[in-house]
Amino acid sequence: VKSADAEAVNECRDELAEFSANFMEYIANLEKLPLDNDIKHTISVLKPELKDYLEQSQLISSVAREQGADAAIAQLPAFQKSFKALEVSMGNLGDAIQTNAENSVRTDDERNTKMMWLLVAVMVLAIGLALPLSIWLANRIVDPIIVVRNCLNEIAKGEGDLTKRI
Numbered sequence: 672v673k674s675a676d677a678e679a680v681n682e683c684r685d686e687l688a689e690f691s692a693n694f695m696e697y698i699a700n701l702e703k704l705p706l707d708n709d710i711k712h713t714i715s716v717l718k719p720e721l722k723d724y725l726e727q728s729q730l731i732s733s734v735a736r737e738q739g740a741d742a743a744i745a746q747l748p749a750f751q752k753s754f755k756a757l758e759v760s761m762g763n764l765g766d767a768i769q770t771n772a773e774n775s776v777r778t779d780d781e782r783n784t785k786m787m788w789l790l791v792a793v794m795v796l797a798i799g800l801a802l803p804l805s806i807w808l809a810n811r812i813v814d815p816i817i818v819v820r821n822c823l824n825e826i827a828k829g830e831g832d833l834t835k836r837i
Contacts, residue, residue, distance in 0.1 A: 680736045687732055691725045706771075713767045717760040724753040 698721065702714060727750040735743035818837065825831035 676740075677736065680732065684729075684732045684736065687725075687728050691728070694721065694725070707767070710764070710767045710771055713760070713764045717757070717764055720753070720756045720760045724750075724757040727753040 698714065698718060702711070706714075727746070731743045731746045731750055734746055822831060822835070822837050826833065
């Protein structure tokens with residue numbers, strides 16, 4: 672292998688190792704989240720396919736470094752097979768996440784509708800209780816004033832009983 676080719680293969684190998692580590696870290700972080708069981712199952716199916724894909728990538732890199740480009744090209748069908756399987760699993764994960772998001776939106780909408788109707792019911796109940804209470808309270812305040820006014824009117828006309836207690 673020429674030194675320029677070896678350098679390119681080594682650079683590719685290093686990038687592949689970094690990519691692999693990052694991808695596995697992302698999957699590990701994803702697993703820590705409180706996810707729906709369908710998503711967790713899809714991730715559990717995806718992990719071995721991801722591992723196989725990364726192993727195939729590293730194998731091609733090693734074969735290219737040790738045996739040359741032609742030997743690496745011979746490994747491409749196995750790599751492509753692992754890539755297709757990973758691609759299907761990633762699509763399934765995307766579908767599971769989208770379905771979960773749609774279900775969450777639907778659940779939130781239903782919850783919001785229920786809360787709105789509960790709020791309307793509480794407001795109607797509050798108004799229904801406040802109106803009779805305010806009428807009763809107003810009468811308790813105004814009735815004695817009316818009695819005093821009527822007594823004062825009778826006294827003003829000269830017909831009132833001055834011995835009567837108001």
